[in-house]
Amino acid sequence: MTSHAEEPPLTVDELAARAGVTVRTVRFYSTRGLLPPPVIGPRRVGHYGAEHLARLALIEELQHQGMTLAGIERYLRQLPPDLSDRDLAIHRAVVASWAPETVETVSRDELARRAGRTLGDDEVDRLVAMDVVRPDGDGYRVDLGLLRLGVRLLDVPVSQEAIMAAREVLIEHSRAAAHELARLLRGEVAERDAQDARSLSAHMQPLVVQALLTTFQRSLREELGEWLSSSRPV
Template sequence: MTTDTGEPTLTVDELAARAGVTVRTVRFYSSKGLLPPPSIGPRRVGHYSQEHLARLALIEELQHQGMTLAAIERHLQQLPPDLSAHDLALHRAVVASWAPDAVETVTRAELERRAGRPLGEADLERLAAMSVLARTEDAFRVDPGLLPLGVQLLDVPVAHEAILAARTALIEHSRAAAHELSRLFRDAVAERDSQAVKSLSAHMQPLVVQALLTTFQRSLREELREWLAES
């Protein structure tokens, strides 16, 4: 079954497998109103969209941050109701950006199950180039937060070399921005005690990440608009 936009839908088992949780967890979140109900198809089978998958990943991330279900419900209610799967994935990336690194070691079968598709050697190389995963001797170390975005990028018609060049450019500019912002904040709290510095860091990091993401998105849209106008 597919959605109105032609995207394939997921059964509850497929949704749970892609998200790396149990079917019981999916149904528990649904019973609490954290996940919208699925569309009902033939034989009364529930079908879930990519938005469900992205929202489930966001809920899991918020739980990893230590938020209670009540706090997660309030957080989700504050989000615009029409967010796409891509928007939800970006929001999750912002939330995860100030959390400790969460990397899991999985087999290739588990990796493909979570990706929702077979992964050839070229796919694995592209995901590794995007720092989504790293090979070990007989398994893969994968960032579950980046995996859905990485899998979406596999279908983007961009050469492997271009991905590596883009990653290098992003890292260089991100480090330069982080260095300059760190210097500014260091100067701003130079006369304060260490506890005040830690408090400022805890409050500013998510705000800075959100600001950088928003600024980058707007800049990218402007660049693409100019590029398309010239073509």
């Protein structure tokens, strides 16, 4: 499990408080295998990290999307076991994108509060470039499902121009993939009644998102691995 030096380990009580759940819920998820075991420290005290917190947030988002406990278990079992908290945050952001009401208009102060940090003008500009927030009068329309991920990306040493170019690439190819997947699903539900079609769509959406995201992560890891290997001096 990846740990971050700037974030001290959490006790089960601290983890539950940060995640907004009860200790009983944390232990229940652990017994069901939804959370990896903690690191046992001195005095047999379990220590939890950022990955546990991110996994709890993902579980909560899947619940908000109406997925059953069995469905959540299947979803998490199919994830790579070594995902970092950043990887899990990406999964949560993508799952949250299915939610119909994730955009709010907030003030600059409220935007900073939701982000959990002070935001300079250049940082707000980067969030705008990533289409996480949009100026709206005296405030900002913010996609709450993507805000946490966008704030994490603020610390990545990439120029705003590169972010905008990357966004255009992702939009172009994701729309093409979405078009083909929608065509396949339309063929699948064509012979079903409206209720069955809606049910199939609701269950398929998070699974399709997971498949796309996992495939993209693996492909990107391979591409970056090949690039780093070729750039090493012989």
